[in-house]
Amino acid sequence: QCGGRYPKPNPRTNYEDSGYPKSGNNWNPIPPEFYEGEDIFDIHGLFNEEDLNIINDEDDHYRNDPETRRNTNDYEHGYRVKIEVENGQITEQDNEVSVRKLETQLDEDSRDDYGSELQEPTSLYDFREDAEERIRPHYALDHRKAAKLALVEEMVYIKLKANSLFNSRDKISSFDDRCYKSLKQYLKEFEHDTKALNGTTGYIRATTVTANPLLTFRMIKRIVLGVTSSLMEICAQDGRNSEIIEAIKSSFSASNLTFPTRLDLNDALLGITRIQFAYGLNASDLCIGKIGDLHTNVTLNIDDSLELANYLMELKAYVLAYQWLTAAARSLNDVPKGDKKLATERVDSAWERLLTLIKLKQRNIVDQALRGKRQELIDEFSSYAGYATCRGEFDISDKEQAALFCFLNTKAHPYWTINPLKVELKKSNPPVWQFHDFLSDDTMAHIKKAAIPKFSRAGVIHDSKLRTEYTDERTSMSTWLSDYDSNNVRDPILFKLNKRMELLTGFAIIKPQSSHALQVVEYGSLGGHYEFHWDATEKPTEWSGTGDRIATLFMFLSDVLAGGYTAFPYLGIAVRPEKGSVILWFPLHLNGKPDFRTMHGGCPVIFGTKLAANKLILHNENFLKYKCSLNPNA
Ligand SMILES: O=C(O)CCC(=O)C(=O)O
Numbered sequence: 124q125c126g127g128r129y130p131k132p133n134p135r136t137n138y139e140d141s142g143y144p145k146s147g148n149n150w151n152p153i154p155p156e157f158y159e160g161e162d163i164f165d166i167h168g169l170f171n172e173e174d175l176n177i178i179n180d181e182d183d184h185y186r187n188d189p190e191t192r193r194n195t196n197d198y199e200h201g202y203r204v205k206i207e208v209e210n211g212q213i214t215e216q217d218n219e220v221s222v223r224k225l226e227t228q229l230d231e232d233s234r235d236d237y238g239s240e241l242q243e244p245t246s247l248y249d250f251r252e253d254a255e256e257r258i259r260p261h262y263a264l265d266h267r268k269a270a271k272l273a274l275v276e277e278m279v280y281i282k283l284k285a286n287s288l289f290n291s292r293d294k295i296s297s298f299d300d301r302c303y304k305s306l307k308q309y310l311k312e313f314e315h316d317t318k319a320l321n322g323t324t325g326y327i328r329a330t331t332v333t334a335n336p337l338l339t340f341r342m343i344k345r346i347v348l349g350v351t352s353s354l355m356e357i358c359a360q361d362g363r364n365s366e367i368i369e370a371i372k373s374s375f376s377a378s379n380l381t382f383p384t385r386l387d388l389n390d391a392l393l394g395i396t397r398i399q400f401a402y403g404l405n406a407s408d409l410c411i412g413k414i415g416d417l418h419t420n421v422t423l424n425i426d427d428s429l430e431l432a433n434y435l436m437e438l439k440a441y442v443l444a445y446q447w448l449t450a451a452a453r454s455l456n457d458v459p460k461g462d463k464k465l466a467t468e469r470v471d472s473a474w475e476r477l478l479t480l481i482k483l484k485q486r487n488i489v490d491q492a493l494r495g496k497r498q499e500l501i502d503e504f505s506s507y508a509g510y511a512t513c514r515g516e517f518d519i520s521d522k523e524q525a526a527l528f529c530f531l532n533t534k535a536h537p538y539w540t541i542n543p544l545k546v547e548l549k550k551s552n553p554p555v556w557q558f559h560d561f562l563s564d565d566t567m568a569h570i571k572k573a574a575i576p577k578f579s580r581a582g583v584i585h586d587s588k589l590r591t592e593y594t595d596e597r598t599s600m601s602t603w604l605s606d607y608d609s610n611n612v613r614d615p616i617l618f619k620l621n622k623r624m625e626l627l628t629g630f631a632i633i634k635p636q637s638s639h640a641l642q643v644v645e646y647g648s649l650g651g652h653y654e655f656h657w658d659a660t661e662k663p664t665e666w667s668g669t670g671d672r673i674a675t676l677f678m679f680l681s682d683v684l685a686g687g688y689t690a691f692p693y694l695g696i697a698v699r700p701e702k703g704s705v706i707l708w709f710p711l712h713l714n715g716k717p718d719f720r721t722m723h724g725g726c727p728v729i730f731g732t733k734l735a736a737n738k739l740i741l742h743n744e745n746f747l748k749y750k751c752s753l754n755p756n757a
């Protein structure tokens with residue numbers, strides 16, 4: 124891809140490169156990312172000994188918190204999946220669910236750690252209390268947790284489907300039974316997605332759900348509204364339903380998962396909104412599973428559209444809310460006769476709400492009134508201008524293009540003689556470099572293995588106060604990997620990586636205080652992103668004498684099926700995540716002041732997930748290597 128005209132990144136054409144057909148129904152629903160080899164197993168949680176250990180480790184931070192402490196030793200159900208993949212196709216699949224002992228139950232109080240109260244965000248960038256945000260499972264942000272939820276949901280489904288009470292009542296058709304109705308509705312919703320999932324089950328199903336924002340959204344919504352609210356509340360009122368309640372509770376408790384809450388649903392709604400807004404996608408396309416150029420078989424129903432419309436009205440995003448309302452109205456045609464009256468009432472009331480909010484009297488003038496009003500959301504999504512860069516909407520002049528180059532560097536240091544650096548200059552002033560194939564598969568596997576069990580919600584340190592906040596500006600999981608373990612033993616693989624980065628940049632990285640620990644981040648498919656920002660802190664003295672960040676090395680540990688570019692709006696470049704490559708840029712001018720041109724962000728992931736790591740190099744231990752200049756432009 125290097126050489127010739129600068130390849131203009133366009134997230135919308137990304138799918139073709141990743142092996143997806145542009146359209147049609149016969150695509151294999153398993154993202155290529157999960158094809159072949161180990162990756163297919165890397166997010167499962169419930170299958171074998173080793174994974175159980177990972178889950179246990181991962182839950183350490185829950186366990187250590189007295190508020191959410193629970194018994195993590197009772198993984199008494201087994202879930203075994205055998206899959207053989209050849210040339211990207213599943214040749215054999217064999218699932219087995221066995222529930223051996225399900226003693227632990229969540230008591231009523233711990234059913235929902237976060238309270239069952241509705242917590243609507245008042246703004247997109249709601250500041251959230253640290254403790255709560257750190258321990259929340261983050262089903263919409265953390266695709267690993269979401270995959271576990273998908274597995275548990277399948278187990279719940281299997282048990283509910285087999286429930287004798289349900290079957291016997293099916294015969295007597297007690298239509299006035301609200302529990303029975305909710306149950307039926309829930310099972311129908313689940314089965315609706317089974318079609319889009321080509322009937323896959325178990326692990327394949329779970330990973331397919333979590334790579335697809337629409338399926339993840341639907342799953343979270345279905346469980347929050349269908350299970351947590353409807354089934355658990357309505358069915359519990361009648362003793363005859365204890366088997367149903369039991370089937371649900373035991374599946375969750377045996378897997379040590381808490382029920383997703385309204386907060387998770389709001390995260391999911393925001394994720395869909397972000398993808399839609401950032402990439403300019405239409406509600407009518409999303410409704411039929413069309414995500415940009417990618418056609419998935421998922422379809423959204425009237426409830427999904429109404430949920431989105433109402434949420435968007437909350438955000439004062441009327442143009443988008445209008446799109447979803449129109450989609451909902453169109454979906455009325457698919458609603459079965461018996462439910463039509465109620466559905467029409469719900470659509471009408473959402474329309475009334477929109478008309479009141481935008482102070483109009485008739486539906487038929489809404490389109491005209493809102494036309495051209497892009498202002499909505501722009502105030503909320505401060506990165507509006509930056510999203511154009513995420514979409515690849517920028518130009519590069521011929522002169523600038525001519526200044527770019529790539530080459531194999533064997534001369535930077537004797538170390539690179541045999542295995543040359545693959546260098547690409549992405550921008551000349553200020554310089555942004557990309558080094559291809561910098562990380563070996565072993566190094567990436569090592570980082571991944573060390574980081575995954577430690578992931579918790581990524582925070583942001585705002586320069587006004589040096590404490591971590593959890594906000595929707597940054598929706599990823601993250602952790603820091605130290606070069607030394609708790610016994611002060613050096614990690615040989617990280618050491619070698621640091622050494623290579625020293626040889627690459629010429630800066631000290633290994634010496635204490637010369638760089639931050641390695642930060643590993645993972646963005647999920649529901650629009651996981653990092654809002655535009657500067658890596659320079661502007662508060663160098665407060666960084667305990669380390670000085671500000673003089674260089675950033677940002678490493679891609681995965682490819683991303685669509686979206687997730689690292690975009691620099693002021694520089695007009697967006698770097699496509701390419702597994703094993705690393706980008707290098709310099710957040711400061713040579714006079715020590717932040718170079719605001721280096722503003723950058725992680726564009727929302729559209730499909731798949733993004734694993735990356737960054738190494739921030741600090742000034743004070745490197746000041747002799749950092750040539751000062753009084754020139755504010757240098
Ligand atoms: O995810 C990205 O592409 C950028 C992340 C970033 O800028 C950061 O972690 O500081």
Ligand SMILES: [Fe+2]
Binds near residue numbers: 656657658723
């Ligand atoms: Fe950054």
